Amino acid sequence: MSVPSESSLVGRTVAVLGCGSVGAAFATASLRAGARVRLFARDLGAARNLAAAIPTALPADALMTPRAGAGIDAHALGDLDLATAGEVLLFCVTERALRELAAELALRAGPLVEPPVALHSAGFLGTEPLAPLRARGLALGKLHPLHAFPPGEIATSLAGVWFALAGDDAARRAARDLVRAFGGRELALIEDDEALPASERYHTAASLLAGGLVALFALAEELMPAERADARQALGALAARTLENVVARGPTAALTGPVARGEAELLSRQLEVLEARAPEAAVAYRSLARRMLSLALSRGSLTPDVARTLEDRLES
Numbered sequence: 032m033s034v035p036s037e038s039s040l041v042g043r044t045v046a047v048l049g050c051g052s053v054g055a056a057f058a059t060a061s062l063r064a065g066a067r068v069r070l071f072a073r074d075l076g077a078a079r080n081l082a083a084a085i086p087t088a089l090p091a092d093a094l095m096t097p098r099a100g101a102g103i104d105a106h107a108l109g110d111l112d113l114a115t116a117g118e119v120l121l122f123c124v125t126e127r128a129l130r131e132l133a134a135e136l137a138l139r140a141g142p143l144v145e146p147p148v149a150l151h152s153a154g155f156l157g158t159e160p161l162a163p164l165r166a167r168g169l170a171l172g173k174l175h176p177l178h179a180f181p182p183g184e185i186a187t188s189l190a191g192v193w194f195a196l197a198g199d200d201a202a203r204r205a206a207r208d209l210v211r212a213f214g215g216r217e218l219a220l221i222e223d224d225e226a227l228p229a230s231e232r233y234h235t236a237a238s239l240l241a242g243g244l245v246a247l248f249a250l251a252e253e254l255m256p257a258e259r260a261d262a263r264q265a266l267g268a269l270a271a272r273t274l275e276n277v278v279a280r281g282p283t284a285a286l287t288g289p290v291a292r293g294e295a296e297l298l299s300r301q302l303e304v305l306e307a308r309a310p311e312a313a314v315a316y317r318s319l320a321r322r323m324l325s326l327a328l329s330r331g332s333l334t335p336d337v338a339r340t341l342e343d344r345l346e347s
C-alpha cells in the first residue's frame with residue numbers, strides 16, 4: 032500500500048462499526064493511510080464481503096507497498112470487545128441504531144486500561160447517542176464527511192472531502208488526525224445560536240443542498256424532451272457549469288435565467304409549461320424563483336417595477 036509518509040495512521044488500529052457506504056469509505060481511507068482496519072458488522076458475512084471487496088476496489092498504486100501491520104479483517108459486532116477493538120472506534124451505523132449499539136457496548140465492556148476514542152458519522156447529532164460509553168472512559172466525538180456516498184459504492188479516497196468535527200478535546204484530536212491522514216479538510220462550525228446547535232443547521236443545510244439538487248435534477252430530467260441518457264449528460268453539464276459559477280462568483284453574481292433578466296412574460300409561460308406537464312415542479316419553481324428574485328434585486332439588475340411584475344406572476 033503506498034502511504035503518504037506523514038500519515039498518522041501507520042501502526043494504528045481503527046475499528047469501523049457498520050459496513051454500509053460510510054463504513055466502507057472510512058475503512059478504505061484508513062487502510063490507504065496505513066492503518067490496521069478492523070471491520071465490524073452485525074452480520075459477519077457482510078463484514079467479510081466488504082473486507083474482501085475493499086482491496087480490489089482500490090487503485091493498483093494504492094496497494095503497491097504494503098506497510099507492516101496494515102491490513103483489514105472482519106468480525107461480527109457481537110464479538111466486539113472495547114478493550115481490544117482498536118484505538119479509534121468509528122460508528123458508521125444509522126442514526127436509529129447508534130444509541131442502542133453504544134449502550135450495548137458500554138454494558139458489555141470490562142475494565143479498560145486504555146479506553147478507545149468513539150466517533151460517529153451522523154451529521155445532525157451531537158455526542159449524546161454515544162453517552163453510555165463515557166462512563167467507560169471513552170472520549171466521544173463526531174467525524175462527519177460532507178460528502179454523498181451512494182449505496183453500494185465503495186469510495187476509494189476521501190482526499191479533498193470536507194469534514195465537520197465535534198466532541199471532547201481528545202475525540203476532536205483523534206478526528207483531526209483522521210481527517211489529516213485521509214487528506215480531507217475540516218469545516219469549522221460556528222456556535223452562534225444558543226437555541227439551535229450548529230450541527231443541526233450544518234446538517235440541514237447539507238441535506239437541503241444534496242437532496243435538493245438530486246430532486247431538482249430528477250424533475251428537470253423528466254421534463255426534458257430528449258433521450259434519457261442524452262438528457263442526463265446535457266443537464267449534468269449545465270449543472271456542473273452552474274455550480275462552478277456559484278462557487279467561483281457567489282449566488283448573486285452567478286444567477287442566470289428569466290428572473291435574473293426580468294422576463295416576466297417568459298416566466299409566466301414557463302410556469303404554464305410546468306403546470307401542464309409537472310405540477311409538482313411548478314411548486315418548486317415558484318418557491319425557488321422568489322429567492323432568484325431577491326438575488327436579482329440585490330444585484331441591482333431589476334427595476335422595482337419589473338420586480339413587482341415578476342412577483343405578481345409568481346403569486347398568480
Ligand SMILES: NC(=O)c1ccc[n+]([C@@H]2O[C@H](COP(=O)([O-])OP(=O)(O)OC[C@H]3O[C@@H](n4cnc5c(N)ncnc54)[C@H](OP(=O)(O)O)[C@@H]3O)[C@@H](O)[C@H]2O)c1
Pocket residue numbers: 049050051052053054072073074077108123124125126128131132152153154175176177178179180181182
Ligand atoms: N451516505 C452518505 O452519503 C452519508 C454521508 C455522511 C454521513 N452519513 C451518515 O453515516 C451514517 C451511516 O450512513 P450510511 O450511508 O453508511 O448508511 P448505510 O449504507 O445504510 O449503512 C448503515 C449501516 O448501519 C448498520 N446498522 C443498521 N442498524 C443497525 C443496528 N441496529 N445494529 C448494528 N448495525 C446496524 C447496517 O447494517 P446492516 O447492513 O446489517 O443492516 C449498515 O451497515 C448515518 O448516520 C448517515 O447519516 C451518510
